[in-house]
Amino acid sequence: MEATKYRCNLDILSRPDGSVLFCEGKTTVIAGLYGPVEVKIQKAHIDKATVDCHYRPKSGLPGVEDRLYESFIRNTCETSLVAALFPRSAVLIMLQEMQNDKQLISCAVNAACMACLSSGIDMKFMFGAVTAFLTKDEELVLTPPIIDKDIKALFVIVFESTEGRILACHTEGCFSKEQFNQAVSICEAQCINVFKFFKQTLLDNK
Amino acid sequence: MxxxxxxxxPVKYxxxxxxxxxxxxGRVFDTFRPVILNTGSIDTADGSALSKLGQTTVVCGIKAELCKPKAESPNKGFVVPNLDLPPLCSPKFRPGPPSDQAQVLSQLINDIIENSQCIDLTDLCIFPDKLAWCLYIDFICLDFDGSVVDACIIALxxxxxxxxxxxxxYDAALDNIQVNLENTRPLPVHxxxxxxxxxxxxxKIILADPTVEEENLCTGIxxxxxxxxxxxxxxxxxxxxxxxxxxxxCIEKSKKKVPLMRDLLKTALQDVG
Structure with missing residues (x-):
């Protein structure tokens, strides 16, 4: 199985507190993080920071479909960040899709994690996402099949770095419980590489 | 007291x-709340149902309209689900444009319809590239008491x-549409x-079918x-x-619900005929 190539440029933008250009295979996302910053009164929590995520597609305005991704990434980041350190403030995560080769969600999640790391905000753990594809021939692969119709199901699984537990999960298409179980284990194995890549990138950028 | x-x-409680x-x-961790399903509740809709899951109440109405298929998929119709969370159903929601939560849940329901393939979009085509049905599936939540997606899917x-x-x-040569309202056919549900x-x-504690209080206090869904x-x-x-x-x-626990729902649906559809 060919391994997915990860590439990443840290601090490519000057204004955000943390920014990153993240490539996963042929999928590319730019992420920027501002925080802790001022928050609107209606959104403020008295005991923790409000985490907000904004996602922009490569063309047009974000639609209803993108709201689901936003909430997915926001909840993932909220769990990982130590939000209790910054009450009555907000952490804003901006994501800009550059190129999508079917691994958009996992790439966006990884970009969000790298942006958090690069800004130096307090985190409980890192999180990494892996996309697995179930092909028409009932085979599980990590590299996206070239033809859309060959994909029977798609799994995006987000793991946390301390104990390797599942932080978030999103699926498309139909599959059996055994296939889901298999997908979890191959994603778990691949996720170790993602965390290795994160650490290596941070060491290289010291 | x-x-x-x-x-x-609340958390300590x-x-x-x-x-x-x-x-x-009074429930144990993995019991579900009682479910009520009433089908064909709205006369003016082409299909409708009302579901109750404990206190959570959702009305679903389906309206079919004629439209032109997209050029890239000439033999497919459309399905447009939308969940409305009006201020009536919970103090959390304010009047105005749909909240983030309503949009996220609408999209989740759309994904479920697509992934489960319960509707084959080619069944909705009347004449390729000219005429197809567009099903507007509207959900209105009347009482927001947790597990709204479950209630929506039952109603759906x-x-x-x-x-x-x-x-x-449809006469393609003359572009003439004649709708025969007396003669109807059911929609195949796959x-x-x-x-x-x-x-x-x-x-660590996993609660099945949470109420809204449990959803608010819990740390994940x-x-x-x-x-x-x-x-x-x-x-x-x-x-x-x-x-x-x-x-x-959790997957294993949710399997228990499948035969229950199947029986419920059978009973609910009996009186409609």
Missing amino acids: AEQYKSLH YRDYLSHNIRPD VGALKTVKLPFVD SIPVSTTFAIFDD IVIVLKDDELCCVHKPGGSPLSSDELLG
């Missing part, structure tokens, strides 16, 4: 109950089963998706949708991390 305690220390393996409403299946589409004669919501309390023996959605948007065994345990 319990009432004051509940409002002052729940913890005290859960440490005795029972929930404040109930409503789809009652859809009657009129026969349409699978029955069954959705189950779980809440994670205190990072999981939505699992099954169709027959296959899974068609495992949605866990962040929240407390779970081991894969715990997640598979």
Whole structure:
């Protein structure tokens, strides 16, 4: 199985507190993080920071479909960040899709994690996402099949770095419980590489 | 006394109950609330159903309209689901444009319809590239008491089963549409998706079919949708991390609900005929 190539440029933008250009295979996302910053009164929590995520597609305005991704990434980041350190403030995560080769969600999640790391905000753990594809021939692969119709199901699984537990999960298409179980284990194995890549990138950028 | 305690220390109140393996409403961790389904409740819609899951109430109405298929998929119709969370259903919602939560849930329902393949879009085509049905599936939540997606999916299946589409004669040469309202056909429903919501309390206790109080206090939500023996959605948007065994345990628990829902649907559709 060919391994997915990860590439990443840290601090490519000057204004955000943390920014990153993240490539996963042929999928590319730019992420920027501002925080802790001022928050609107209606959104403020008295005991923790409000985490907000904004996602922009490569063309047009974000639609209803993108709201689901936003909430997915926001909840993932909220769990990982130590939000209790910054009450009555907000952490804003901006994501800009550059190129999508079917691994958009996992790439966006990884970009969000790298942006958090690069800004130096307090985190409980890192999180990494892996996309697995179930092909028409009932085979599980990590590299996206070239033809859309060959994909029977798609799994995006987000793991946390301390104990390797599942932080978030999103699926498309139909599959059996055994296939889901298999997908979890191959994603778990691949996720170790993602965390290795994160650490290596941070060491290289010291 | 319990009432004051509940409002002052809601989390502690729940913890005290859960440490005795029972929930404040008398259920154990993996029991579901009673479900009520009424089909064909709205005469003016082409298909409709009302579902209650404990206190959670959702009305689903399906309206069919004629439209032109997209050029890239000339033999497919459209399905447009939309969930409305009006201020009536919970103090959390304000009047105005749809809240983020309503948009996220609408999209989740759309994904479930797509993934479960319960509607084959080619069934909605009348004449390739010229005429197709567009099904507007509107959900209105009347009482927001947790596990809204579950209630929506039950109402969705109930409503789809009652859809009657009129026969349409289309003359391509003259571009003439004739709708025969007396002669109708049912919409083929290819699978029955069954959705189950779980809440994670205190990072370890998993509660099936949570009420809105449990959803607010818990640290994570999981939505699992099954169709027959296959899974068609495992949605866990962040929240407390779970081991894969715990997640598979949830899938196993949600399997218990499938035969129950099937029986319910059968009974509910009997009186409609």
